[in-house]
Amino acid sequence: MLAVGVLITSCCTRNFAVIELLKAPIRHAGPLNGSVGAVDLPSWFPLQDAVLEAAGGVIQGKLGELPISAHKQEAGPQTVRLQIDLGQVSLPAISTGLSLTYFPWFRFLSEPLNFDAIGRVAEYVAGSFRFLLERNGTVASVEGDGDSRRVRTAAGLEIEVTGMAALRSVTLASGPMRTSIDLNTRRIEIDHRMFPAAYEAGAELLKTPDRLINVDATIDESHLYLAAAGGGANV
Secondary structure (H helix, E strand, C coil), rough: HHHHHHHHHHHCCCHHHHHHHHHCCEEEEEECCCEEEEEEECCCCCCHHHHEEHHHHEEEEEHCCCCEEEEEEEEECCCEEEEEEEECCCCCCCCEEECCCCCCCCCCCCCCCCCCCCCCCCHHHHHHHHHHHHCCCCCEECCCCCCCEEEEEEECEEEECCCCCCCEEEEEEECEEEEEECCCCEEEEECCCCCCHHHHHHHHHHHHCCCCCCCCEEEEEEEEEEEHHHHCCCC
16 A cells, blocks of 8 residues: 555655645646746755646646746755746736646546645545545545535445545545545555555564564554654644
8 A cells, every 4th residue: 555655765765745745736826927937945855746737727738747937946955946937828918816736646547637625635536536535437526515525425434524625534434344535644454355465564563572663552452553653743
């Protein structure tokens, strides 16, 4: 499971930046003067995977896929300034701003195609799960209100996604089986019936004197539990 690998790596390095990125979109905005815009960004910002929005949504798409030119220059020790030329795109007469947004979940498309996740993270992520299921031939629907959304299939699989402002947890359930990922507490609960290979790997590890660095691991008859030691607090 990708989530297990991310948690173990983050705990080992005591760097939880990847987990934090999964919680909510990061958006940086800048002015647009005529057809030329500029945005200041942290140097680590993944430009090619970021979504550009300009002129109130007239332009929206991944920067690396749009027919525009852009170049960056250093603006500080850990900051770059991206200059964007939109001269090849038809813009409204009055266009005052643009933004770049990065969210790892944008790699998983929702339908209809959109990158609108700010303030509606749970809805976007649930829509991505539904799209993936239907692309693989499983009919699924999304329902719920408030801070959570649930993806349901006719076969009884339910995926609950919680956190509209920032993703807090994802839970997979089917009958009595339950596997969950809690991003706030950095804890994963793996049901052995849902993911037997991961459960067995954890069981074998706990039989040896070896231990994962900075990871608390426990097991019972039905679940394997992995958590950042001390909850990963103040890291």
